[in-house]
Amino acid sequence: MKPKLIIAAILLIALSTMGFQCINDGFEITLNLDPFNGCFFVNAGTSHDFSGDPVRIDSKTLYDNSYELTGVGVYDIQVQTMGTDLGAITNGVVYVWIEGSPVPPDTLATYAGNWSDFTTPRSILTSPTLVKVKSAGITRLVQAVMAKQVVVLRGQGHVQTIPPTSRESQVCVKAFAQAVGTP
């Protein structure tokens, strides 16, 4: 009886352990970061050009800092207009740089079209004729997140119509990113 009991136990153990190697090594989770969000007012005055105030974004606030990041990727950039219709927009540019860095800003994206084209968010993915991405800006953004630095965004451009009042019409930019991290 005893050998048969042992055989039965071995069979049971074999069934429950066959091929099982538990948790994957180097397991990494994809983190959906809160978007980088910046809005830039087009103010009243005499100039058709606008250049909004820089927006500071601490990249560490966009995800759970207990992760050790191993990679970052940007998967979309969207531009949206809000407020009074200011006609055609030309030479729209979104710059990105790292706060305190001596390296000059890089272009993250460019945009052009009618103000009304952007009343719903326009994406580099679905509206490539309106919004275009620049890889140098992407690289800079990725570097900033990896280094847990403060990112600065600034939007500028040229509008057909100067708004009658300040701080009413604005161009907003969102950059969507994912990070790869280990807990």
Next chain:
Amino acid sequence: MNVVRTCCRLAMAVLFAAAILFPVGNAQAGDPTLEKVLAQFNSDAAKGYFQPFADFVGANMNAGFFHSAAIPTTGFHIALDIVAMGSSVGDDAKSYTVKAPQGFSPAEFSTATMFGGKATVISDATNPSIQYRGISDGIFNTTLFPLATPQLRVGSLFGTEAVIRYVPIPETNGIPKSTMFTIGARHNVNQYLPDVPLDLAAGIFYSKYTSGDLIDASGFAFGVQASKSFEMLTVYGGLESESSKMNLKYVDTPGAPPTVDINLDGVNSFRFTVGAGVSLGVFGFFADANFGSVTNFSGGISFGN
């Protein structure tokens, strides 16, 4: 903090479920990995990631109910089985197709499930600097997803025996109280078909696994079984219709809608079982293979009459 705690509870519950389903090698039960994973699982993409887990849990819960179709028509009999079962983790369970963000090219791609390898990273065909990554790397590296449970069979009343499984696990270390149980019945069919040279039985089973209010899985199965005994050896088989479902849920704030609420249906709806057992008086052992959408193996030891 509450979010983190709740995510942790869900993660631990999933891990605990895995620990139950992995009778050995659960040294990672205290690993915080999964609590971080689950915080990301708030989209439809998570369904594909978890789907094989639900498939295998369902297939395992509905396995191992019998190892003979012979059921006495009268008299008291009782048997305790220790049953181990495992679902084969094939290549098709290691990846799934997920949609990329709207406008991305490619529009969809294949990436790792919970049982896969590294998550896939894709670059947009138009803007190669734009990248998107699957939800997570696979967690478990295994070719078999097992379960082990005690099973009590008691009869007979008009050729019917009850089948009961019950595994209560108290709350420990933040892991919610968990319970797995099965209630079922098997009925002797030979009493109506005395000329058939095989033992025949029919059975119906309901199983449930809960871990707090975070994981709720259930399975239902009914089928017919046949067996033939030759001295100590019994050859058996069966056809079973089955279903299973799993709900994964956590709530950030009490009273608020759940932020993660994933409902999954197990893929297995039918299985064909073939197996053999050896009986040595009150002791026996058995093993079988189950073929359906999920290939499953079960086996164990039995004490009783």
